[in-house]
Structure formats: C-alpha cells, structure tokens
Amino acid sequence: MTTGTPVAEAVRTPAEPPAAPATVRALGGRTLRRNRAHVLAGVVLLSLHQAAEALVPVAIGLTIDWAVVPGDVRALAVCVAGTAVLFTVLATAYRTGARFTLRAVENEAHLLRVEAARRALDPRGERSGLRAGEVLSVATSDAEQAAQYVRAWSSAIAVAVAIIVTTVALLAVDVPLGLGVLVGVPLLMLLLRFPAARITRRSEVKQATAAGATALATDLVSGLRVLMGINARHNAANRYREASTRALEASVGAAASNGLYRGLVTAASAVFLACVAGTAGWMALNGRLSVGELVIVVGLAQFLAEPVQALGMVGQLFATARASARRLVRLLNAPDAVTPGNRSCGEEPLVALTGVGYRTLRDVDLELAPGELVGVVTTDPRDAEALLELLSGRAEPEEVRGTVTVGGVPVHELGLDALRGAVLVEEHGAALFEGSLRSNLAVGTDAGEPRLLEALRSAAAEDLVSGHSQGLDRPIADRAANLSGGQRQRVALARALAADPPVLVLHDPTTAVDAVTEEAIARGVAAARAGTVPARATLVVANSPALLARADRVVVLVRGRVRRTGTHARLVEEDQAYGEAVLR
Incomplete structure (x- = not known):
C-alpha cells in the first residue's frame, strides 16, 4: 500500500541505514569514527605542518647563534640545508593533510545529505514538524555545516600541537617565559568561550529562519499558477519579503557575532603576544637571552598569533557545526508517521x-x-x-x-x-x-x-x-x-x-x-x-x-x-x- 509518488520507491536501498544519533555529541562522535582513516591522516600531517612551522623561528635563531655569530661557514651550510628540509616538510605536510581533511569533510557532508534524504523520503514518513523547504535546507546547508565538525577537530588538534611545540621551545629558552605562555593561552581560550555560546545561538536562529524562507519559497513556487489565477501574487511576494527580511536580519546578527568574536580573538591575541615580545626584549637587554634566543622568542611570539587566532576560529567552527547538527538530529530522530508491521498479505487483497x-x-x-x-x-x-x-x-x-x-x-x-x-x-x-x-x-x-x-x-x-x-x-x-x-x-x-x-x-x-x-x-x-x-x-x-x-x-x-x-x-x-x- 503506497501513494502514487515515485519517490517512495527511491528509498528502497539494499543497505541498512545507520542508526540515527540521539544527540549532537553522538553525531559528532560518529562523524569522527566513520571518517577515522582520513581524519587521522589529516591530523597527523597538519600537526606535522604546525610543528614544522613553529620550528622555523627556532631554526633561524639557532643559525644565528651557531653559524652567524661565530662566523662558521660549515655550520651555516648545515643550518641552511636543515632549514630547506624543514620548509619542504612544512609545505608537503600541509598540502597532503589538507587534502585528507577536505576529503573527510566532503565525504561526511555526502553521507549526512544521503541520510537526511533517506529519512525525509522514508515510506513510513516522519513527524519532525519541518516543512518541505526546511527539510531541504537541513539536507543541504545543515549537512554541509555539520560536516565541518571534522575540520574543526582536525584544526583544533593541529593548533594544539603548534602551541605545545611553541611552549616547549620557549621553556627551553627560558622557563618563566614558557610557563607564562603555558598559563596565558588556556586562560585566553577560557575567556573566549563566552562569545562562542552566543555564536551558536545566532547560527541556529540564522539556519532556522533561512530554512523557513526556503520552505515558503518552495510553497509559493509550487502554487504559482494558482496565485496568478486568483491575482494573489502581491500578497505572496509580501509574505516572502517578510520571511526573507527575517532571514536577512538573522544572518546579519550571526555575521555581527562572528565579526565581534574575530575582533576579540585578534585583539586578545595581539595584547598577549605584545606582552610576550616585550618581556623577551627586556630579558635580552638584561643579558638573560642571546641574540639568537631573542630572535627565537620574538619569532615564536609572532608565530603564536596564528594558532591562537586559529583556536578562536575553531571555536566558531564548532559553534556553527553544533547549531546545524542540532537540526539534523531533530530530523533524523523524528518519529515515524506510520509504524508498519511485518506480516504478509493474503492471496486476494480484499x-x-x-x-x-x-x-x-x-x-x-x-x-x-x-x-x-x-x-x-x-x-x-x-x-x-x-x-x-x-x-x-x-x-x-x-x-x-x-x-x-x-x-x-x-x-x-x-x-x-x-x-x-x-x-x-x-x-x-x-x-x-x-x-x-x-x-x-x-x-x-x-x-x-x-x-x-x-x-x-x-x-x-x-x-x-x-x-x-x-x-x-x-x-x-x-x-x-x-x-x-x-x-x-x-x-x-x-x-x-x-x-x-x-x-x-x-x-x-x-x-x-x-x-x-x-x-x-x-x-x-x-x-x-x-x-x-x-x-x-x-x-x-x-x-x-x-x-x-x-x-x-x-x-x-x-x-x-x-x-x-x-x-x-x-x-x-x-x-x-x-x-x-x-x-x-
């Protein structure tokens, strides 16, 4: 027993669909598990890239102390060769790691789209309360946003490796300076968690209003001939204008939150790095640091701006992915509109x-x-x-x-x-x-x-x-x-x-x-x-x-x-x- 719509047959796939995750956290965990090979390869290579990039100031500082100051040509040649190898590893690791990560993101987006479409087209139906246009938005835009969970975790681990390598290098140069960085970075991230929660709420509102506008547009387009026949095009246009305006306001609000968050990350990291560089300069003037060590500290402090800001962007990625994942979980866990049995029909279907x-x-x-x-x-x-x-x-x-x-x-x-x-x-x-x-x-x-x-x-x-x-x-x-x-x-x-x-x-x-x-x-x-x-x-x-x-x-x-x-x-x-x- 079915309707005459051919879509009902389209969902009859031989493969058993995966169990729907019950929570946003479960969805994220499943995302990492089913892309673990590419995620692991991407994390290792991107972490290697960040570690190599963090070691560039160290290599320059050591070259100054070991070769330039003493005037040792042989040591200079060895240092230049080592730096060339370091840059080769840096560039290769990034290209390959980014490719693995992007493949995992696109694969997960595809799997989420298929899963959302399968749920929407299931012959048993679903009672998520979402309109057709909203379901379309969840199966496309939200699936792509939720897949960014892979990129967020890969970037977070790689950035954490960069900060660890930088902190170890600073500890090797000067213990108090390294401890200052070790305490300052987590404190900075803790303070930036508060605006991240606001981004999550704004992103969810943005996706919801955009889905509502899409649903209304779908309804209006499907009934366009009727609207033209009863001369209701202007009323329909006004309704869509209002829905589109709400979506625009929500998008602007989300963009404003993102912009404010990025500004806070940039400003906070700039102040923090200025303190690190100023402290290192004062220590060099007092003779506690050599010229090479000063270059290492200043270079690491300047490099540290990138992973610190990247951590802020990772927080934004997590916030956006969670907002979309919440809408996906709502669709995937929606109860069936019909609960069928398992019996067969008699020979004559009276x-x-x-x-x-x-x-x-x-x-x-x-x-x-x-x-x-x-x-x-x-x-x-x-x-x-x-x-x-x-x-x-x-x-x-x-x-x-x-x-x-x-x-x-x-x-x-x-x-x-x-x-x-x-x-x-x-x-x-x-x-x-x-x-x-x-x-x-x-x-x-x-x-x-x-x-x-x-x-x-x-x-x-x-x-x-x-x-x-x-x-x-x-x-x-x-x-x-x-x-x-x-x-x-x-x-x-x-x-x-x-x-x-x-x-x-x-x-x-x-x-x-x-x-x-x-x-x-x-x-x-x-x-x-x-x-x-x-x-x-x-x-x-x-x-x-x-x-x-x-x-x-x-x-x-x-x-x-x-x-x-x-x-x-x-x-x-x-x-x-x-x-x-x-x-x-």
Whole structure:
C-alpha cells in the first residue's frame, strides 16, 4: 500500500541505514569514527605542518647563534640545508593533510545529505514538524555545516600541537617565559568561550529562519499558477519579503557575532603576544637571552598569533557545526508517521473497513473485492482525506476505531513491501518529476513500452506521445511545468494504471479535464481494470458522474457516515441530494 509518488520507491536501498544519533555529541562522535582513516591522516600531517612551522623561528635563531655569530661557514651550510628540509616538510605536510581533511569533510557532508534524504523520503514518513523547504535546507546547508565538525577537530588538534611545540621551545629558552605562555593561552581560550555560546545561538536562529524562507519559497513556487489565477501574487511576494527580511536580519546578527568574536580573538591575541615580545626584549637587554634566543622568542611570539587566532576560529567552527547538527538530529530522530508491521498479505487483497471511526468518519463499513470498481462520494472533503489516510496506511492505529484489513490482515500489521504490493493510492495532488515521460510512467515498475502506451491510452493521454516527435522520451520539466494541469493529471493516472496494483485507489483523477476527456478516461479506466487475471479492484473517490456511472456500486458518505449504497443510475433516480451533488 503506497501513494502514487515515485519517490517512495527511491528509498528502497539494499543497505541498512545507520542508526540515527540521539544527540549532537553522538553525531559528532560518529562523524569522527566513520571518517577515522582520513581524519587521522589529516591530523597527523597538519600537526606535522604546525610543528614544522613553529620550528622555523627556532631554526633561524639557532643559525644565528651557531653559524652567524661565530662566523662558521660549515655550520651555516648545515643550518641552511636543515632549514630547506624543514620548509619542504612544512609545505608537503600541509598540502597532503589538507587534502585528507577536505576529503573527510566532503565525504561526511555526502553521507549526512544521503541520510537526511533517506529519512525525509522514508515510506513510513516522519513527524519532525519541518516543512518541505526546511527539510531541504537541513539536507543541504545543515549537512554541509555539520560536516565541518571534522575540520574543526582536525584544526583544533593541529593548533594544539603548534602551541605545545611553541611552549616547549620557549621553556627551553627560558622557563618563566614558557610557563607564562603555558598559563596565558588556556586562560585566553577560557575567556573566549563566552562569545562562542552566543555564536551558536545566532547560527541556529540564522539556519532556522533561512530554512523557513526556503520552505515558503518552495510553497509559493509550487502554487504559482494558482496565485496568478486568483491575482494573489502581491500578497505572496509580501509574505516572502517578510520571511526573507527575517532571514536577512538573522544572518546579519550571526555575521555581527562572528565579526565581534574575530575582533576579540585578534585583539586578545595581539595584547598577549605584545606582552610576550616585550618581556623577551627586556630579558635580552638584561643579558638573560642571546641574540639568537631573542630572535627565537620574538619569532615564536609572532608565530603564536596564528594558532591562537586559529583556536578562536575553531571555536566558531564548532559553534556553527553544533547549531546545524542540532537540526539534523531533530530530523533524523523524528518519529515515524506510520509504524508498519511485518506480516504478509493474503492471496486476494480484499479491502474491508468494519465499524471504522477515524477523524470525521463514523462507523464506516466498506468492502472492496477483487474485480470490483466501487465509487465513493463524499459531501465533506475531510471524509475523503480520512478515507485515503486509512487506505494508504498513514493513520496511527491508536487513532482508529474498528478494523481496516487487506487480505484479512490489519493494515498496521502489514510490512511495508506488503502494503506497497497490495494497494496503491493515487492522490489528487500527485507529483511528476523532471526527466522524460517514460521515466515518470515507469518509475517503480518493470513495465515495457507496450504497457506504458496502453496506460496512456486508458488515461486518454496518448496525444502526449503521438503529438510529440520524441514520443515516450518527451522531456518533462521540473514540476512538469511544460505540461498543462490536465496533462499532468492524466500522466499521473497513466502512471498508476501502468503499475497495475491489485487494488487501485483514485482520488478525483479527472478534475482538470473537460467533459469529453473525462468520459474517455472513465471508459479507459474501467476497461483497463476489468477482465484482468488475477482480478483487480478499483476504488474511485470522486464526484465525477462519468466515473461513478461505470462503478459496480457507489457508496455515499454524509457527515462521515455511510448514508446510501447503490448504482449510480439508481441513486440519481432515488436520491435528489445525490443527483445535485454529482450531476453538472
């Protein structure tokens, strides 16, 4: 049992999806574990780069004390060769380490995108409370931001190595000076934690408002033709302008926090390094440091500005990654909209509703046997929606009174494959996707060209093939924008007929076509579903007289209850309200 949307089949991957992390910390830990080879290689090489860069001032200072001051040419040659080796290691380690780290980041971003998309497209659905545009933002922007967790940790470890090497070198030159650096750097990082928390909050607000604007834009674009038809474009533009303004204000706020944080890091590190350099100069004037040692201290103090500022940027990376990871965890841990069972369907998928109460429905009894074509007429659209939710298996079992069975098995006890294999619900708002007419018709089935053409004829849509030079390979634009509303509706119907499910449920499949085409569709659907072996059942929820006239019986729902049952002709004669509802 499924909807007619081909996306439901796209998530049927052979690989079992990984368990969703319960917390942001768990997501970060999993990120490091599944990229450990590249992360480890990147950390080692970037740490080697930072250590080599920290040793450059040491090499220059030793060259002055060992070769320049005493005038030893041989020592100068050895020092120059050693410095050349040091720079070679420095450059090679950075290039290779950055490549490993970037590969880990991109790989994790890909895995997170796939995981988010799998969760969003899971046939069981999800109850995260996120709109379609927000889910899109989480699966793209937030996945990329959360993957920066790899880069943050790699950079943090490499920068820590640089600070350790620098501190050891300063301790070797002068113990009090080295201790001052050893105490000063952690204190500086502790003070910078407070603005980092603000960045996390601002980043989360920024991502949330941006996702909201994306969701609204998605809704408006999908309904653009309707908005143009009712002349509501200006109101829609104003709504999007307001949402975009909120997103802009949040982005500016986040950028301001980031800018303030960077300014604080730069200013604090400059003051700290000025103190270190001033102290070293005073010690050189008093004769406690040689010329080479002074160069080492000043060079290390100047170099230390880079890892100290990098630590500040690492804090910003962690803050941004945590904000996006929190949104990812919300999606990945969202409860299922439907909780399926694991039972199989009977040989003949008889659909039966017995004493069912759900939403607006009250004590509904309805059976659909193989070979039948049954029409359902509702006076309240909510009754139709509730019925479709029941038949598609989206209703929560605890919310349903009575029983809904397929092949004698309760719907909530059937496995997903059994549900999809038994009943296909083609809803009124079925979507088409960019590609070709063939790819839209054949999705989820192994139907060949003759079967696809027959489905198009049954849906009165053969003109889409005969009237185009590319036939079934006719291109379909994004959201089928190059087709009219009636053409989109007929293609969706043809797709459902090509799938040839044991039980087909159609909801208002002819609302966008004229009366002549509607009559042709009614004939085609009835013929396509009749006389098949094994017998196929069809349920049409509609007010179309052309479709209802070909039904074996029509069930009339009034205020959620079954009021009348009979043939279309008999109901028209005996029930004036029915005739007024369906005849036009």
